[in-house]
Amino acid sequence: MSSTPFVAAGEPSDLVEEVRAAFAETYGVEPALVTRAPGRVNLIGEHTDYNRGLVLPVALPHATFAAVALRDDDQVRIGSLEQDEPWTGGPDALSSATGWAAYAAGVVWALGEAGIPVPGVDLLVHGTVPLGAGLSSSAALECSVALAVCAAVGVPVDRQLLIDACIRAETEVAGAPTGGMDQTVSLRASSGAALLIDFDEGTSEPVALPLEEAGLALLVTDTRVKHALVDGGYAERRADCEAAADALGVPSLRQATLSSVSAMTDDRVRRRATHIVTEIERVRETVTALAAQDWDEVGRIFRASHASMRDDFEISCAELDVAVATAVEAGAVGARMTGGGFGGSSIALVPVDRVDAVVRAIDVAFVAAGFGPPAHLLASPGPAAELVWPAP
Numbered sequence: 001m002s003s004t005p006f007v008a009a010g011e012p013s014d015l016v017e018e019v020r021a022a023f024a025e026t027y028g029v030e031p032a033l034v035t036r037a038p039g040r041v042n043l044i045g046e047h048t049d050y051n052r053g054l055v056l057p058v059a060l061p062h063a064t065f066a067a068v069a070l071r072d073d074d075q076v077r078i079g080s081l082e083q084d085e086p087w088t089g090g091p092d093a094l095s096s097a098t099g100w101a102a103y104a105a106g107v108v109w110a111l112g113e114a115g116i117p118v119p120g121v122d123l124l125v126h127g128t129v130p131l132g133a134g135l136s137s138s139a140a141l142e143c144s145v146a147l148a149v150c151a152a153v154g155v156p157v158d159r160q161l162l163i164d165a166c167i168r169a170e171t172e173v174a175g176a177p178t179g180g181m182d183q184t185v186s187l188r189a190s191s192g193a194a195l196l197i198d199f200d201e202g203t204s205e206p207v208a209l210p211l212e213e214a215g216l217a218l219l220v221t222d223t224r225v226k227h228a229l230v231d232g233g234y235a236e237r238r239a240d241c242e243a244a245a246d247a248l249g250v251p252s253l254r255q256a257t258l259s260s261v262s263a264m265t266d267d268r269v270r271r272r273a274t275h276i277v278t279e280i281e282r283v284r285e286t287v288t289a290l291a292a293q294d295w296d297e298v299g300r301i302f303r304a305s306h307a308s309m310r311d312d313f314e315i316s317c318a319e320l321d322v323a324v325a326t327a328v329e330a331g332a333v334g335a336r337m338t339g340g341g342f343g344g345s346s347i348a349l350v351p352v353d354r355v356d357a358v359v360r361a362i363d364v365a366f367v368a369a370g371f372g373p374p375a376h377l378l379a380s381p382g383p384a385a386e387l388v389w390p391a392p
């Protein structure tokens with residue numbers, strides 16, 4: 001048994017009760033239903049989604065719960081137990097919502113744009129996905145709201161339509177030019193598995209991740225360095241990738257080869273493209289290594305991925321580098337930064353009996369480096385977004 005105080009995912013039944021009670025208190029009525037949508041951590045395939053590449057994320061056990069009731073008018077009210085400011089507005093205000101509420105109001109707007117007849121709704125959300133940690137609290141919020149609103153309206157749930165609406169909310173209303181991995185895994189994951197998503201083919205399939213059988217845990221370390229995808233670095237990387245594809249005369253870096261990239265003359269753009277082309281290959285290699293249960297090979301690929309993000313894509317930071325290097329020194333099979341970068345979280349594959357030692361080593365290394373304390377959580381791959389109350 002571990003003695004480390006991990007960030008808890010919470011008991012789903014407790015979270016449902018909490019959000020139902022808070023909904024009744026806030027709006028004076030019972031919600032019609034409650035949904036749950038998970039955050040995610042990406043095993044490998046970073047910044048490859050918007051390059052039509054491959055990614056391999058898992059759904060976290062940490063999730064956002066959304067309670068909803070339809071209204072008789074067209075007003076939308078959105079509250080959160082984790083945020084101070086509720087949001088209220090009519091249909092015309094949805095697409096100009098700002099701050100955290102943009103992710104929820106944006107979804108209501110995008111569902112309307114997709115032809116779902118959405119009336120006014122009251123929404124209340126509550127969850128355990130750490131905010132600003134690179135673990136897709138925004139996708140969890142979007143997907144829980146999208147599923148809740150669709151289910152309350154009574155239209156058949158088309159998961160691809162929900163994914164597309166959530167992506168529109170994030171890119172067009174919240175203004176984060178992200179690539180679609182987070183929403184796809186939140187709505188399509190399966191328990192005990194990672195999800196291999198191919199953004200060129202538009203397909204996804206589960207890839208078994210028998211961590212327990214292998215005696216391994218997936219340790220996520222939140223550096224607490226806040227990352228925000230609406231800040232400039234993410235969009236700059238995206239622009240560099242588009243410039244690289246243009247220079248190579250290919251529709252996206254998915255179609256580029258390493259030899260053509262190596263011949264590029266702009267040093268920065270060449271290094272960005274090198275990361276993408278090699279990272280897509282590393283996703284393939286990881287899937288092969290997982291099928292063979294070759295965990296040492298998975299660890300080697302993780303370490304190569306981290307070096308590529310640190311040196312070529314330049315999205316790591318001192319805290320992430322320390323977390324990754326220390327995890328490996330203290331016994332992790334492999335570790336890498338995960339998510340958009342510029343802060344956020346790292347992941348490490350750690351033998352179960354080394355987890356406490358790895359956590360302690362990272363904590364000590366952070367103190368020694370003068371960083372603030374990190375937070376840790378265990379990522380056992382959980383299920384996709386679902387209706388949780390009334391019991392389906």
Ligand code: GLA
Pocket residue numbers: 042045046047048049050178179180181182229339340341
């Ligand atoms: C963020 C984005 C994703 C993806 C990752 C990097 O999480 O939301 O679309 O681009 O960064 O892999």
